[in-house]
Amino acid sequence: MTKVLSQNAEFADQTTLAGAESRGAYDGLRHALEQSPRDVIQEVAESGLRGRGGAGFPTGRKWGFLQFDPARPPVLLCNGDESEPGTFKDHWLLARDPHLVIEGILIAAHAIRAQDVFLYIRGEYESLLPLLMGALEEARAAGFIGPDVLGTGRCMAITVATGAGAYICGEETGLMESLEGKRAYPRVRPPFPAVRGFAGRPTVVNNVETLANLPWIMRRGAAAFHALGTEDSPGTKLVSLSGCISRPGVYEVPMGYPLSALLENEGGGPLPGRHLKAVIPGGTSVPILTAEEVATVTIDFESMRAVGTLLGSGGMIVFDDTVSMPHALRSISHFYATESCGECTPCREGTGWMAAIVDRLLDGGARKDDLDRLLRIGGNIEGRTICGLGDAAVQPVRSFVLKFRSEFEALLRDTIPRLEPDWQAHGHGPRTARRGAVGEEARRSEAVTGRPTYRW
Amino acid sequence: MPVVTIDGLPISVEPDTLIIQAADRAGIEIPRFCYHPDLRPEGNCRMCLVRVKGFARLTPACTTPVADDMVVTTAHADDEVRRASRGVLEFLLINHPLDCPICDQAGECSLQDFYMHPDYGLHHSDVESREKVRKRKAIDLGSVYLDSERCVMCSRCVRFSNEVTGAGELQFVHRGNHVELVAFQDRALRDPYAGNLADLCPVGALTSRDFRFKRRVWFLHHAPSVCAGCSTGCNVRIDYTERGIERVVPRRNPFVNRSWMCDEGRFSYQTVSQLPRVTTPLTREGEDLHPVSWEQALACARGAFSLPRRGEAAVIGSPMATNEALWGLQEYARNMKDPVALEFRSTSADPDVEARLDELLLHADRAPNSRGAMMLGMGASDGLENIAVRAEQGMIDLALILHYPPVVPAGQPDLDRRVTALARLVRHARFSIVLTNADEDWWHAADVILPVASWSEEEGTYTNFNSTTQHVACGQDPPGEVRPAWRALLDLLASVPAARRYGSAQEIFDRGVAAMPAFDGLRFDTLVSRHATVYPPEGRTSYGQEGFAGR
Ligand SMILES: Cc1cc2nc3c(=O)[nH]c(=O)nc-3n(C[C@H](O)[C@H](O)[C@H](O)COP(=O)(O)O)c2cc1C
Ligand code: SF4
Numbered sequence A: 001m002t003k004v005l006s007q008n009a010e011f012a013d014q015t016t017l018a019g020a021e022s023r024g025a026y027d028g029l030r031h032a033l034e035q036s037p038r039d040v041i042q043e044v045a046e047s048g049l050r051g052r053g054g055a056g057f058p059t060g061r062k063w064g065f066l067q068f069d070p071a072r073p074p075v076l077l078c079n080g081d082e083s084e085p086g087t088f089k090d091h092w093l094l095a096r097d098p099h100l101v102i103e104g105i106l107i108a109a110h111a112i113r114a115q116d117v118f119l120y121i122r123g124e125y126e127s128l129l130p131l132l133m134g135a136l137e138e139a140r141a142a143g144f145i146g147p148d149v150l151g152t153g154r155c156m157a158i159t160v161a162t163g164a165g166a167y168i169c170g171e172e173t174g175l176m177e178s179l180e181g182k183r184a185y186p187r188v189r190p191p192f193p194a195v196r197g198f199a200g201r202p203t204v205v206n207n208v209e210t211l212a213n214l215p216w217i218m219r220r221g222a223a224a225f226h227a228l229g230t231e232d233s234p235g236t237k238l239v240s241l242s243g244c245i246s247r248p249g250v251y252e253v254p255m256g257y258p259l260s261a262l263l264e265n266e267g268g269g270p271l272p273g274r275h276l277k278a279v280i281p282g283g284t285s286v287p288i289l290t291a292e293e294v295a296t297v298t299i300d301f302e303s304m305r306a307v308g309t310l311l312g313s314g315g316m317i318v319f320d321d322t323v324s325m326p327h328a329l330r331s332i333s334h335f336y337a338t339e340s341c342g343e344c345t346p347c348r349e350g351t352g353w354m355a356a357i358v359d360r361l362l363d364g365g366a367r368k369d370d371l372d373r374l375l376r377i378g379g380n381i382e383g384r385t386i387c388g389l390g391d392a393a394v395q396p397v398r399s400f401v402l403k404f405r406s407e408f409e410a411l412l413r414d415t416i417p418r419l420e421p422d423w424q425a426h427g428h429g430p431r432t433a434r435r436g437a438v439g440e441e442a443r444r445s446e447a448v449t450g451r452p453t454y455r456w
Numbered sequence B: 001m002p003v004v005t006i007d008g009l010p011i012s013v014e015p016d017t018l019i020i021q022a023a024d025r026a027g028i029e030i031p032r033f034c035y036h037p038d039l040r041p042e043g044n045c046r047m048c049l050v051r052v053k054g055f056a057r058l059t060p061a062c063t064t065p066v067a068d069d070m071v072v073t074t075a076h077a078d079d080e081v082r083r084a085s086r087g088v089l090e091f092l093l094i095n096h097p098l099d100c101p102i103c104d105q106a107g108e109c110s111l112q113d114f115y116m117h118p119d120y121g122l123h124h125s126d127v128e129s130r131e132k133v134r135k136r137k138a139i140d141l142g143s144v145y146l147d148s149e150r151c152v153m154c155s156r157c158v159r160f161s162n163e164v165t166g167a168g169e170l171q172f173v174h175r176g177n178h179v180e181l182v183a184f185q186d187r188a189l190r191d192p193y194a195g196n197l198a199d200l201c202p203v204g205a206l207t208s209r210d211f212r213f214k215r216r217v218w219f220l221h222h223a224p225s226v227c228a229g230c231s232t233g234c235n236v237r238i239d240y241t242e243r244g245i246e247r248v249v250p251r252r253n254p255f256v257n258r259s260w261m262c263d264e265g266r267f268s269y270q271t272v273s274q275l276p277r278v279t280t281p282l283t284r285e286g287e288d289l290h291p292v293s294w295e296q297a298l299a300c301a302r303g304a305f306s307l308p309r310r311g312e313a314a315v316i317g318s319p320m321a322t323n324e325a326l327w328g329l330q331e332y333a334r335n336m337k338d339p340v341a342l343e344f345r346s347t348s349a350d351p352d353v354e355a356r357l358d359e360l361l362l363h364a365d366r367a368p369n370s371r372g373a374m375m376l377g378m379g380a381s382d383g384l385e386n387i388a389v390r391a392e393q394g395m396i397d398l399a400l401i402l403h404y405p406p407v408v409p410a411g412q413p414d415l416d417r418r419v420t421a422l423a424r425l426v427r428h429a430r431f432s433i434v435l436t437n438a439d440e441d442w443w444h445a446a447d448v449i450l451p452v453a454s455w456s457e458e459e460g461t462y463t464n465f466n467s468t469t470q471h472v473a474c475g476q477d478p479p480g481e482v483r484p485a486w487r488a489l490l491d492l493l494a495s496v497p498a499a500r501r502y503g504s505a506q507e508i509f510d511r512g513v514a515a516m517p518a519f520d521g522l523r524f525d526t527l528v529s530r531h532a533t534v535y536p537p538e539g540r541t542s543y544g545q546e547g548f549a550g551r
């Protein structure tokens, strides 16, 4: 199988410039610099490369939206926030082949004529920084970065920025706000980043893996890249395989590779004595696939779409028969409830509400119609939020509940019917025992705020 | 101009108009929390979602500009949009404390208003109160109180603080449904415009310290007026009850004050209500001034008018007076034998009505009508201080003075100067008549005192720094026997055959003031109708107080 991204990753000296250059690093950049930016964009468009950050948007098309305006020079943001649960391939790339990413960044910067590039690394990847800074320093010393890249007169500067651990900083406009030193509240589009992005300048945001494909494309040409993978999803995909699987890890597979083959060959199959139950194929933000569905799909954008899910970040989380789906959903829902930035109403209030319902399904106190309630709340979030996090939070809830309904229904067996109207909960009658909970909650919030809360 | 169709109604609007603005203009209600006509749209509340034909998803009406031939449907005509609005309102209420009975915003709260609308609300609560996320209550931030639990995170206040005043004192902290508005360390806000926060907050999260727990809003009567705190002339609404003025809030006028006013102006009504008043006419008997009836006082003052004179007469106006009162003074002067010194300025220099104190609203001239006085030609002499000097030289026979103290403390230096000159004038003029609203020491040497109405007690017009003439309505009854100044002045002239006799502020304006070239044929009716800079459209729900008239 042809490797585009990982062919040199196993060499220990690949992190040094000398090691990387001995295997052809920066040849792609040299090649790109010989071409005009327009030709590079053309080449990437012809390669059919699609974004690996989640949405799979064609990279050449994204670059083509930029209008060059010397008064507001374009900016390239390389998105290394990688906060999608179950995703760790950008880390893998940056740790093993930093020069590949740097080269990709420089090719993209040349293509969109950006002098200013920001590489945004999630806060938790702090330990990557020494390696990355070392690689950048080497690249600068060798003349790949700086005021006059390889004597072409092109100026390119790369700034590394780190987040502080918020998922929303990976959302492209949240990332821009974060870079501008603000709270990462996503922006309403339009205006789109290509028109008005970071610091009001036309901006392109690309994922680390997306850019890492560029050196290969520049060296081997668009046609060679297009020949890999499938017609609509050319190239390869770095898959982060985790969960109940024998050999978790990062694997590069050609697009169109069967998911079941990945699990069996690369992943080494289920743990001994266990059986596959489900796979989340693209980070927790995409609908889960049952074992039956897993058998039918291949790893590419169209096939995933055909079964109603998405390739997303390629973060594949495997569930086997020992996993309780409601417990898994609890963990996922809490992730979205705490990571919702809180800017727009449906996501801010809805994610917390869904998480609270999943909690009470597991902890007691659920209501008979709670599964329908979950679906109803999801319907009120989806498609109505500023950014994709709202939609993302709904996908696991809906797909878990619909595909593993019996496991959730089992939790509903001993619910107490809800009393109407609500205030009866605090009066006399069958619910008196619950009043302890009110006191408990009030005590807890007093402890947090230092102020009495009142209740009636 | 693009034509957009909203709920089947074609509306033609300027390019770049937002859908929500087009709808407002056409009188189609689109519910909203975060949209505010004088703040940059942020599109965070999602209450205003509408369907635009051809768009894959519902889109916020407050961030989407119209395009030609755009077809929009709102919650009134589209099931999915209605579900979306209902969903958002439900989300906003799940963690809301529902403490309307003790909330000051009740009655003018967007949450209440929209909940009562069958298209967006009237649902059964799907959560129990014990399940709500609790936040902090009643945080004292100086001019406003913050009740975090009631906040809908619309960020209007944050945007106001960042964009409008630049104070930048408010920010959100935490994430998810724990997001909370905070001021740094709960310190009192230092923004001199912070009072606006209580107005622009669509719910009861930010309430006015001054108005808190004073009156339920549905007991308030409203009068459109103009602030008398400086030459800006911010449009305000006086909210009053039988007890007097309860609060003053800005009224939207995109050309003057947008939706804002400064705190000094907002609280100037307190100065007005606490002013020591003179409420009956007084005339001199020997050493003392004695209360008399209007008839007696007028008779006494009229006698002075027709007295043979050797020297000059001084007719002194005030930049605090309405155009109508100033016109009355002019009429008085016009009917007198020369020489008459007609003046309203302290010195011979014109007041600088355009000098700004900040970039937002405040002007250095702490009177509302200096420009009007100038346009009426009131500054025809060499300034009050020079007139006082002539009085001391025995050259002034008769002084007619109209005087009001300023309504904001910042006007004090000016006042001191003025009052010193007036005291000299009154002491040395052979006969002096003072029309004033305030009981002050300086006029105790005068011969006749006529009590006149304060700001908010009479109808009239002011002309602001950039020559915009604006109508003020009467916001409360004047106390005692107080009369509007223009009426007192015309009463003084009742025995003069050549004097014009007008019966109302409107008549004075239309036939007197507007006849002056500087006022260029303005009509009082037009000024009154300009109160119609209403947002939202008249008769619609409150939307958190941006628009005031007609409610
Ligand atoms: C809530 C949210 C989180 C995201 N997090 C990431 C991330 O961690 N890394 C990433 O590359 N893209 C992330 N994205 C996608 C980016 O917004 C953006 O689409 C992507 O970086 C574009 O790169 P690409 O075109 O190369 O795929 C996220 C999107 C959303 C809505
Ligand atoms: S969808 Fe969620 S994360 Fe995205 S802007 Fe809205 S609240 Fe923030």
Ligand code: SF4
Pocket: B150, B151, B152, B153, B154, B155, B156, B157, B158, B181, B200, B201, B202, B203, B205, B206
């Ligand atoms: S305090 Fe009021 S204005 Fe500020 S965000 Fe909350 S609801 Fe909006």
Ligand code: FES
Pocket: B031, B032, B033, B034, B035, B042, B043, B044, B045, B046, B047, B048, B049, B060, B061, B062, B063
């Ligand atoms: S999103 Fe449009 S009014 Fe809030």
